[in-house]
Amino acid sequence: MFRRLPEALSAARVVRLVVDGEAVEAREGDSLAAALLAAGRVACRTTPVGGAPRAPYCMMGVCFECLVSVDGMGSRQACLVEVREGMRVETQRGARELGR
Amino acid sequence: MRRDEADFAVVGGGLVGTAVAWGLARLGRRVLVLDEGDVAHRASRGNFALVWVQSKGMGMPRYATWTRLSSDSWAGFAAELARETGVDVRFERPGGFSLALGEAELEKRVAQIRRLHNQPEMVVDNGFEVVDRARLDAMLPGLGPEVAGGVYCPFDGHANSLKLLRALNEGLRIAGATCLSSCTVDAIAPVAGGFRIDHRGGVAMAGRVVLAAGIGNARLAPMVGLRAEVRPQRGQVLVTERLQPFLRHPVVTVRQTDEGSVMLGDSQEEAGLDETVGTPVIATIAERATRMFPLLGRANVVRSWAALRVMTKDGFPIYERSAAHPGAFLVTCHSGVTLAAAHALHLAPMLDAGALPADFAPFGARRFDVPATA
Numbered sequence: 004m005f006r007r008l009p010e011a012l013s014a015a016r017v018v019r020l021v022v023d024g025e026a027v028e029a030r031e032g033d034s035l036a037a038a039l040l041a042a043g044r045v046a047c048r049t050t051p052v053g054g055a056p057r058a059p060y061c062m063m064g065v066c067f068e069c070l071v072s073v074d075g076m077g078s079r080q081a082c083l084v085e086v087r088e089g090m091r092v093e094t095q096r097g098a099r100e101l102g103r
Numbered sequence: 104m105r106r107d108e109a110d111f112a113v114v115g116g117g118l119v120g121t122a123v124a125w126g127l128a129r130l131g132r133r134v135l136v137l138d139e140g141d142v143a144h145r146a147s148r149g150n151f152a153l154v155w156v157q158s159k160g161m162g163m164p165r166y167a168t169w170t171r172l173s174s175d176s177w178a179g180f181a182a183e184l185a186r187e188t189g190v191d192v193r194f195e196r197p198g199g200f201s202l203a204l205g206e207a208e209l210e211k212r213v214a215q216i217r218r219l220h221n222q223p224e225m226v227v228d229n230g231f232e233v234v235d236r237a238r239l240d241a242m243l244p245g246l247g248p249e250v251a252g253g254v255y256c257p258f259d260g261h262a263n264s265l266k267l268l269r270a271l272n273e274g275l276r277i278a279g280a281t282c283l284s285s286c287t288v289d290a291i292a293p294v295a296g297g298f299r300i301d302h303r304g305g306v307a308m309a310g311r312v313v314l315a316a317g318i319g320n321a322r323l324a325p326m327v328g329l330r331a332e333v334r335p336q337r338g339q340v341l342v343t344e345r346l347q348p349f350l351r352h353p354v355v356t357v358r359q360t361d362e363g364s365v366m367l368g369d370s371q372e373e374a375g376l377d378e379t380v381g382t383p384v385i386a387t388i389a390e391r392a393t394r395m396f397p398l399l400g401r402a403n404v405v406r407s408w409a410a411l412r413v414m415t416k417d418g419f420p421i422y423e424r425s426a427a428h429p430g431a432f433l434v435t436c437h438s439g440v441t442l443a444a445a446h447a448l449h450l451a452p453m454l455d456a457g458a459l460p461a462d463f464a465p466f467g468a469r470r471f472d473v474p475a476t477a
Contacts, residue, residue, distance in 0.1 A: 078344055
């Protein structure tokens with residue numbers, strides 16, 4: 004669905020994440036939401052009531068569609084989090100669990 | 104200009120008005136509901152949605168009995184609404200708690216509830232239990248270290264009050280009632296055979312009129328020889344993001360809704376008609392909630408709001424028939440959710456019969472005429 008511009012590919016260093024237990028490559032400076040989209044992991048969560056899949060949408064902190072768990076903390080807005088080497092990301096299935 | 108005729112005109116389209124109106128419509132009456140619209144203060148959109156028994160009736164045992172009757176009627180009420188409208192209002196009665204932070208709070212709480220139940224005219228046994236910390240831990244998850252104990256009542260429950268309002272409106276529609284919005288009532292005049300009501304959308308003629316307009320009752324009641332000394336009392340509420348179910352029992356200030364949000368309440372503030380949210384109050388609400396359930400501190404709060412309770416001087420409802428104009432009735436309370444079942448299934452038939460029973464005398468406004476005794 005998305006691919007990186009060639010100049011972006013050559014410029015930035017590779018950052019490795021773990022998404023749902025699998026290795027995913029991102030680029031330094033990516034927001035987590037952009038990295039997930041670029042890696043083809045479009046559906047980042049399912050909704051709490053209807054269970055419908057959701058993807059990052061506004062990419063600027065407004066719509067709260069891109070909620071994921073980052074390093075054990077649930078409901079983080081992936082578009083406002085910058086990727087870091089070794090970051091552990093989990094997609095959220097339904098409502099967040101209290102305390103996670 | 105629109106002209107309506109009805110057996111009953113109900114002024115007020117909140118939970119009190121629609122519950123009474125639905126109760127009358129289900130008895131086959133032609134009902135007209137006149138709602139003021141979104142300029143009204145809308146306690147029915149801002150409440151905490153408890154169906155609550157344990158603390159009710161100190162100073163008026165009749166209120167405890169009435170509240171319990173409503174709690175006991177709620178399951179049937181919800182089932183009938185679901186059958187008729189397809190809307191499940193998500194009523195549950197798993198028993199509820201009030202929790203004490205520290206021994207001093209617990210002692211105070213237990214003394215209050217004992218005093219309530221030891222009143223000589225208290226005829227209903229609400230089965231409250233004082234629960235110590237060890238037993239609490241088996242019933243509620245992840246309690247903070249300061250929680251000393253609590254009071255449990257098996258008849259406490261909760262519902263989804265927005266779905267309730269929706270179901271009542273849908274039920275009224277199905278029953279053929281007329282519900283008009285943006286119809287502030289300007290004048291109610293007793294005329295031959297009933298009442299003439301002038302409102303912003305036109306004129307209505309009704310055999311009887313029921314005032315269920317919340318704070319607006321204060322203005323309307325004198326038009327039909329009644330008095331409604333009610334004042335707004337502000338309550339503020341916080342709500343979290345939706346979370347996996349973790350809290351089965353409602354706590355008086357913390358409850359998890361049917362869709363997973365956790366509501367945190369609630370304040371009692373004398374602030375007139377001011378509906379603004381204040382940081383000091385919501386900070387206190389959040390602080391107490393996280394002392395009860397520390398993990399809530401990690402949840403995201405997504406909304407906060409303030410709403411206005413409709414309070415009488417003693418906090419009890421007023422149910423009264425006008426002596427001067429016997430077809431006019433006043434209904435006001437601050438527990439529109441808890442009492443919805445009683446209003447629909449028990450009060451409406453009384454209004455339909457044209458009189459309140461003798462044992463409703465304690466609910467009359469005359470009680471405010473005598474100085475309170477110790």
